[in-house]
Amino acid sequence: MVSEIKSEIQSIRSRISSGESTARLVVESAVNSAEKLNETLNAFLQIDRTGALKRADENPPQSASETPIGISRASLLAGVPIAIKDNICVRGLQTSCGSRILGDYHPPYNATVIERLLGAGAVIIGKTNCDEFAMGSSNENSAFGPVKNPWDVLRVPGGSSGGSAAAVASGIVPVALGSDTGGSVRQPASLCGIVGLKPTYGRNSRYGLVAFASSLDQVGIFGRAVRDVATVLEVIAGRDPLDSTTADVPVPNYSAELTGEIKGLRIGFPRALFGEGLDADVRTAVESAIETYRELGAEIVDVELPRAGYCIAVYYIIATAEASSNLARYDGVRYGFRAEDAPELRSMYRRTRDEGFGPEVKRRIMLGTYVLSAGYYDAYYRKAQQVRALLREDFRKAFESCDAIITPTAPTTAFLLGEKVDDPLAMYLNDVYTVTANLAGVPGLNVPCGLSSDRLPIGFQLLGPYWSESQLFKLADAYERARPFNERPPIYAG
Ligand code: GLN
Numbered sequence: 001m002v003s004e005i006k007s008e009i010q011s012i013r014s015r016i017s018s019g020e021s022t023a024r025l026v027v028e029s030a031v032n033s034a035e036k037l038n039e040t041l042n043a044f045l046q047i048d049r050t051g052a053l054k055r056a057d058e059n060p061p062q063s064a065s066e067t068p069i070g071i072s073r074a075s076l077l078a079g080v081p082i083a084i085k086d087n088i089c090v091r092g093l094q095t096s097c098g099s100r101i102l103g104d105y106h107p108p109y110n111a112t113v114i115e116r117l118l119g120a121g122a123v124i125i126g127k128t129n130c131d132e133f134a135m136g137s138s139n140e141n142s143a144f145g146p147v148k149n150p151w152d153v154l155r156v157p158g159g160s161s162g163g164s165a166a167a168v169a170s171g172i173v174p175v176a177l178g179s180d181t182g183g184s185v186r187q188p189a190s191l192c193g194i195v196g197l198k199p200t201y202g203r204n205s206r207y208g209l210v211a212f213a214s215s216l217d218q219v220g221i222f223g224r225a226v227r228d229v230a231t232v233l234e235v236i237a238g239r240d241p242l243d244s245t246t247a248d249v250p251v252p253n254y255s256a257e258l259t260g261e262i263k264g265l266r267i268g269f270p271r272a273l274f275g276e277g278l279d280a281d282v283r284t285a286v287e288s289a290i291e292t293y294r295e296l297g298a299e300i301v302d303v304e305l306p307r308a309g310y311c312i313a314v315y316y317i318i319a320t321a322e323a324s325s326n327l328a329r330y331d332g333v334r335y336g337f338r339a340e341d342a343p344e345l346r347s348m349y350r351r352t353r354d355e356g357f358g359p360e361v362k363r364r365i366m367l368g369t370y371v372l373s374a375g376y377y378d379a380y381y382r383k384a385q386q387v388r389a390l391l392r393e394d395f396r397k398a399f400e401s402c403d404a405i406i407t408p409t410a411p412t413t414a415f416l417l418g419e420k421v422d423d424p425l426a427m428y429l430n431d432v433y434t435v436t437a438n439l440a441g442v443p444g445l446n447v448p449c450g451l452s453s454d455r456l457p458i459g460f461q462l463l464g465p466y467w468s469e470s471q472l473f474k475l476a477d478a479y480e481r482a483r484p485f486n487e488r489p490p491i492y493a494g
Contacts, residue, residue, distance in 0.1 A: 006225035006480060007255075008174035009080050016079050023079030027056035027123045030081035033172045033493035034125055040491060041148050043157075043166040045086050046094050047126040052081070055123045076235055078121030083167040083176040086127040087134055088219065089208040090114050093124070097210050098132045098142040098160075101356030103336025111208020112243065113177065113219050113236040120235045125173060128163030132358045133327065134179050134212045136160045137187055137430040140421050141360040148417075149192060150489040151456055155414040158188030161220070165192040168222045169457075171493035175223045175232050180444075181212050182315050183409075183434025185220030186461060189446040190409035193457025193485065195229050195476065197221045198434075200466050201441035202247040203233075205240035213322035214245075216315075216438040226447070226476040230254035233469060249467055257470050258477040265475065267293055267462075268303035268402030273433065279412040281452035286408045286460045289449045289479065293406070296478055303398040303405060307391045308436055312428055314391065315435035317371050317384035323361075324368030330356065363424065392440045399465040404475055406460055407433045409446045413456035437463055445472045448485040457487075 015021040031049045038044050056079060084090055087097040089107035091114075096102050110118070117124070131141035139147040139162030147162040149155040150170040157166045161178025165188035168176050178185040180198035189196025198220045209219055219236065223229040234255060239248045269290060274283055294300055332338035332352030339351035357365070371380035398405060410430060420427045437444035443466075446459040464472045 006484065007227040007231075008225055009077065009228045009231050012080055012174065013078065023056040023123070024053060026079050027052050027081050027125065029494070030125050030173055034167070037170055037172060037491060037493060040153060041150060041166050041170060042145050043128055043147050043163040043170070043172070044083070044126045045096060045098075045129050045144055045163070048093055048124065051092060052123050052125045074120060076120045076231055077117060080122050080175065081125045081173045082117060082122045083126055083128050083164055083173045084114065084124055085130050085161050085164050085176070085178045087130060087179055087210040088114065088177055089210070090124055090127065093127050095127070095210065096144070097134070098130045098144060099357065099361070100143045101330045101335070101337050101352070105336040107208070109208065112205035112240045114208065116236045128161070128167055128176065130163055131160035132361050133210070133323070134160040134181055134184055135323070135360050135364055137183070137427055138415070138420065139163070140417065141358060143358055146417055149414045150491040151193065151414065153491065154416055155456070156191065156417055158191035158410070158414065160184040161222070162188045164222050165189055165194060165196070168192070168224060169194050169489055170491050171488070175221065175228050178220050178222060179209055179212070180218055180220040180438065181216045182319060182438050183431045185222065186434050186444055186446040187410050187430065189222055190459030191414040191457065193448045193459070193487065193489070195223045195226050195448065196446040197229050197233065197469070198437060198444045199233060199237065199469055200443045202245050203237050203249070203443070203467070203469065205243040205246050207240055207242040211326040213319040214326065215322060216319060218438075226473055226480050227255050227258055230258065230473045252470050254470055254473055258473060260478050260481050262293070262475055262478040263297035264299065265404070265471070266299045266301050266402040267475070268398055268405040269300050270303050270305050270308070270398075270405060270407060272304065273308060273407050277411050277429070277432070278408060282408050282410070282412065282458050285450045285452075285458040286406070289460045290406060292479060292482055293475070296482060298475070301402050303402055305394045305398060305436065307387065307394050310387050311391060311436045311439060312432055314384045314387045315431065315439060316367070316428055317380050318388065318439070320364045320368030321372050321381050322368070324365045324372065327361065327365055360424070388439050391436060395440045395442055395465075403464065403471055404468070405463040407463065409433055409459040409461040413452045413458060433461055442466060443469050443472060445476055447476045447479055449479070449483065450485065451487060
């Protein structure tokens with residue numbers, strides 16, 4: 001039953017070290033695919049052919065060689081092409097956050113996660129499209145047009161990190177970075193049929209990630225194989241003096257811990273979350289994944305998350321409150337875009353923000369300002385924070401009786417472009433399974449588990465206690481070996 005371990009990073013590395021290929025050839029082919037498929041997918045906002053090829057040439061094949069005791073972190077990603085969501089700062093490239101308000105902003109510095117990727121030899125091929133300021137679940141809120149799902153171009157790829165998800169699902173790059181504030185890595189991973197991780201809050205540095213809701217934001221990772229996501233986390237995780245919310249918790253050798261052995265691990269099954277609103281195909285696929293875990297020797301135990309029903313309300317109060325404050329800095333003075341011909345300062349602010357922000361961002365700034373206002377702070381914001389503490393408590397209790405919890409990642413498969421744009425509430429409900437992890441700060445991982453009757457990907461989500469990424473990878477890897485998801489979308493590179 002146990003099939004070979006899947007790792008595209010490893011296969012790139014061995015092709016380079018055996019001389020069968022070179023970093024330049026690998027990167028060039030990724031850039032070619034990106035340019036070609038972008039006409040259909042709109043996954044990239046910028047493709048950096050010149051920079052990527054230059055960098056590939058600086059990655060001599062010998063740096064990818066493996067020593068008898070393993071591969072040094074310094075060359076873990078040598079020659080590996082990677083795509084970066086356009087809300088993470090990369091020196092020399094644009095950072096638009098999918099918004100007009102940043103104009104032609106080019107950050108003069110690298111995010112810490114980028115410094116670490118570059119330090120490990122990764123080659124950034126471009127910046128990916130996303131919902132404006134990472135607000136959305138379909139990528140339709142990008143000021144630069146929606147990304148298309150490589151499984152069906154009439155459908156959304158999910159959001160907000162839809163460009164990164166589509167770039168990985170369509171085979172352009174083996175791995176990509178996104179950001180996950182309420183599901184923006186896990187949900188598009190689910191809708192595109194790939195692996196997507198949101199790490200524990202504080203596992204990764206947020207320095208250089210443009211802030212949406214600072215107490216929820218984390219940089220997340222997409223890949224087509226569990227092992228590849230584990231490898232990238234190994235490279236980017238850990239304490240960063242530039243981000244005081246990163247924790248000084250040792251970073252394990254995640255990929256080396258993937259033994260395939262999960263006997264005796266306890267998986268919590270929150271039955272109540274498998275009820276109303278869950279698509280029948282999704283339910284069947286996730287239930288059959290639970291069966292697979294049982295066959296692999298895991299113990300399935302019933303757990304409850306009694307306050308999970310409040311999560312959407314709590315999330316959309318806290319996330320918008322923090323966003324309204326974080327987005328106050330876009331005033332037409334500090335960054336990029338400024339409205340023309342404003343007669344005086346206040347109207348310059350007003351016009352800049354009116355012309356620079358899209359409708360969803362404005363909706364959230366208004367909502368967030370409202371819940372923080374003097375008359376409503378106690379009724380909404382304070383109350384939401386209290387319920388958030390209870391939710392965290394729900395997880396603490398549940399993890400007393402299990403090592404991880406399994407849920408669907410999204411209630412449905414990829415929906416049609418345009419289907420929910422005019423109904424923000426229907427759109428928000430898409431996040432019902434993912435926002436809890438951000439509110440509680442725990443890690444979450446999407447694992448693809450098959451296709452629906454209309455051939456659209458389905459994923460399940462594993463949630464674990466703080467710092468349990470190793471355990472989540474182990475569980476996901478065991479599933480991947482038993483039920484490898486090797487289907488490819490109609491739009492696929494190469
Ligand atoms: N879809 C959620 C939202 O719109 C989550 C976004 C995210 O994780 N960045 O806020």
